[in-house]
Amino acid sequence: MKELKEKILKEGMVIEKGEILKVDSFMDHQVDVGLMDRVADDIIDHLREVSLYDKIDKIVTIETSGIVVGTLMALKMDLPMVFARKKIPITLIEPLYSRKIVSPTKMNEVEIIISSRYLSPSDDVYIVDDFLATGATSLALMEIMATSGAKVVGMGAIIENSFLPGRDLLSEKYPDLDLYSSVRISNMDETGLIEFI
């Protein structure tokens, strides 16, 4: 997606020894909602191309930044959205599914939580998030879906750090899973270099 590549080149900043792309001017603190709306369109266009659009009945994402693109996709597709929690709110009193992971951007252990009320074996789910990087979050969500019995139709990300193992780990474990990212970064470093696939 050309517009997103240009935005990343203009405003993205590579930090943490080249492992983390800082995009908080347009994605995860201040948000260019118009751009995110066109990203949602881009992912939906892909779903139409691979004939998955009509096979989805729920969008699943994870707090925090995934909620923006998840909201916009759910609105356009007229579907409910569920966002996984990273901390149990006092209101979550039902049984829940959870997996622990180490957060790549916060360096601490976080628990990914979804109430058992909102996932069932009859659900055909599309998972969307802001980044696909190490794959830790995606793999944890896939395991939660498997436990619930919900079927995962595909998985989308706004930005993929393709030099990290997320895509390979997911493809190996779930060879039939449709994986799509609006932009794939093949290489980046702290000198400011950012290259795309």
Place this chain on the structure above:
Amino acid sequence: MKELKEKILKEGMVIEKGEILKVDSFMDHQVDVGLMDRVADDIIDHLREVSLYDKIDKIVTIETSGIVVGTLMALKMDLPMVFARKKIPITLIEPLYSRKIVSPTKMNEVEIIISSRYLSPSDDVYIVDDFLATGATSLALMEIMATSGAKVVGMGAIIENSFLPGRDLLSEKYPDLDLYSSVRISNMDETGLIEFI
């Protein structure tokens, strides 16, 4: 807003000795995005009625659930959105504004954080969140705005717990602030009673 009142009566659950309204089937875990889109329209209609619509150049909200309505309002109004953080991500390396509050739904102390890059004295901000209840979050956001020099044009919430002191505290401290909520609850208890203003 009639549709939202009906949804609250049908799916809301009063917990924690009548202080907390659980709305996680349509607002803060699973999300009825279509309904949230109509809530965004409702708040925007209000902004037009009070002639504030054209005076806003940035939407500010706070993670997590505020992001849904913030995204939808920003999209319709063609404005950037900034969502305040409750935990400092590794990517937030610039100076920041922050205030500590006690979270009403998580019972722990949380820090509300906005990067100084995304607030300036030239900003005319509209603050929107999922709930107006004790006012703790809203007051902290108002103090952050004052520190940054940004002007707050008004404040909106999806649901107001009007039996809690939030509105009164805000009105007293900021008498000129436009306060709007799509639904105002005058009374609720654990027997299932929910009454609206």
